[in-house]
Amino acid sequence: EAGVAQSPRYKIIEKRQSVAFWCNPISGHATLYWYQQILGQGPKLLIQFQNNGVVDDSQLPKDRFSAERLKGVDSTLKIQPAKLEDSAVYLCASSLDRGEKLFFGSGTQLSVL
Amino acid sequence: GESVGLHLPTLSVQEGDNSIINCAYSNSASDYFIWYKQESGKGPQFIIDIRSNMDKRQGQRVTVLLNKTVKHLSLQIAATQPGDSAVYFCAERQSGGSNYKLTFGKGTLLTVNP
Numbered sequence: 001e002a003g004v005a006q007s008p009r010y011k012i013i014e015k016r017q018s019v020a021f022w023c024n025p026i027s028g029h030a031t032l033y034w035y036q037q038i039l040g041q042g043p044k045l046l047i048q049f050q051n052n053g054v055v056d057d058s059q060l061p062k063d064r065f066s067a068e069r070l071k072g073v074d075s076t077l078k079i080q081p082a083k084l085e086d087s088a089v090y091l092c093a094s095s096l097d098r099g100e101k102l103f104f105g106s107g108t109q110l111s112v113l
Numbered sequence: 114g115e116s117v118g119l120h121l122p123t124l125s126v127q128e129g130d131n132s133i134i135n136c137a138y139s140n141s142a143s144d145y146f147i148w149y150k151q152e153s154g155k156g157p158q159f160i161i162d163i164r165s166n167m168d169k170r171q172g173q174r175v176t177v178l179l180n181k182t183v184k185h186l187s188l189q190i191a192a193t194q195p196g197d198s199a200v201y202f203c204a205e206r207q208s209g210g211s212n213y214k215l216t217f218g219k220g221t222l223l224t225v226n227p
Contacts, residue, residue, distance in 0.1 A: 004156075033215075035217075040219075041219055041220070042202050042204075042217030042218050042219050042220050043157065043202075043217045044217070045214060045215065045216070048214070056214055091156055091157070093156075098213040099145065099206040099208065099213025099214060099215045100145060100147075100162070100206070100213070101147065101159055101162060102147075102157075102159070102215060103159065104149075104156030104157045104158070105156050106154075106155055106156050107155075107156050
């Protein structure tokens with residue numbers, strides 16, 4: 001069974017630029033999550049989709065972050081414009097059941113200079 | 114703030130010893146708990162989970178214990194190996210409404226000395 005795929009693996013941008021991350025979840029997983037992990041901390045949930053609908057985006061900085069999950073499969077997370085404090089690893093995860101046994105991708109390491 | 118925390122940020126053990134990683138949670142409504150292992154440069158990897166109607170669950174070389182009275186969760190690793198060296202996170206699911214949010218603690222770094 002293929003795991004959660006994410007790209008790119010690394011991204012370096014300057015502040016105020018925009019960036020996008022892509023995620024392909026495990027086939028059949030209805031729930032998809034984007035987490036932000038700052039160095040030395042646990043992952044923090046940014047947004048949670050159930051199929052192509054948002055069920056929780058309470059911690060998503062909506063003035064600069066956006067995410068979509070078209071057709072209930074792949075998802076993209078965008079930051080525009082980026083700030084220095086956005087430097088982190090962005091993890092995508094998927095699960096069969098909501099909030100249970102999440103499978104994570106390898107993440108995208110973002111550096112904002 | 115975080116409702117899931119850890120007693121020890123780092124743990125160093127000798128190869129072959131048993132390891133115990135602890136986690137405290139504050140939300141009595143949490144109904145599901147999970148442990149993840151994260152190696153450097155990788156995403157978190159599922160280890161074991163437990164529901165709130167259980168006290169103990171065993172896997173291969175790992176055991177999770179849940180004490181709801183004191184809101185405490187622990188992960189026991191038997192015969193710890195160098196490959197077990199990683200950061201370990203506990204997470205709790207706060208169910209309610211239409212979403213089931215998984216909240217992670219800060220993590221414990223486990224170092225296994227050969």
